[in-house]
Amino acid sequence: MKGLNPKRRGIFHKLLALFTTSFLPTYIYIYIYIYIYIYIYKSKRSPWTPKPGKSKVLDGVIESINADLERLLPSKVTPFRNISLDEQKALLSLKKNKNLIIKPADKGGATVVWRRDLYVSEAEKQLSDQTAYTELPMDPTSEIQTLVKKTLATLVSQKHLPESAKALLHPCPQISNFYLLPKIHKANNPGRPIVSSHSCPTVLISQYVDSVLSPLVSTLPSFIQDTPHFLRLIKNFEFPENPVNVLYSPWMSAASILQSPITLL
Secondary structure (H helix, E strand, O other): OOOOOHHHHHHHHHHHHHHHOOOOOHHHHHHHHHHHHHHHHOOOOOOOOOOOOOOHHHHHHHHHHHHHHHHHOOOOOOOOOOOOHHHHHHHHHHHHOOOEEEEEOOOOOOEEEEEHHHHHHHHHHHHOOOOOOOOOOOOOHHHHHHHHHHHHHHHHHOOOOOHHHHHHOOOOOOOOEEEEEEOOOOOOOOEEEEEEOOOOOOHHHHHHHHHHHHHHHOOOOOOOOOHHHHHHHOOOOOOOOOOOOEEEOOOOOHHHHHHOOEEEO
16 A cells, blocks of 8 residues: 555545455455555546446446545545635625726736726727727628638638648637726826737737747847846947937827827937
């Protein structure tokens, strides 16, 4: 019984003693021993089971063993709670409250409870900006899906893409979702607009194009990956005697980047 902890070793011996008190054929004792040992000793259950139908007695023993082991060794572990029961009920109550929107903050990792009417008002305010958004008379998902399908078929037939590129057609496309992340670090807590397109018709071809372009973009002299990369680039940079400082401030989102102010200092 090497490898079994005391608790499981005790269960093993009890089960074995239970079934060996009956007058059963020797080969059934062997099956019982192997079956209990595999079930308890292995961290992952073995798929091996004696074939049913060889012996009605054996089938009954196996069924009884399964029932006892499921009762003695519960498969589900009760998760540890890091909050009280009252706090858990309060969280569930907030989650079910239709008058509230719960979102992660845009920055800082905080969780924000937003009044639904304020959330809807902020969303309508942003979506009404016709310089950034255009209202469509219908859902274009099926039309775009057809266009993507035809385009992929054409590119594959012309040998511009391999045959496997047909898999870039999303099997179950859906319209993208718009939502806001509250900017609690700014006055009046505006929302950062997010368009979740993980199931839209173009998501797979976009990922493919990104995989092709990313290695090329990183070789451009103007490429800046992120803030730490930018700081490394300017670490030893020396400004000329009369520099022109440019302050770029995108005030809302990427959708309004063309309207963002640029100030010369």
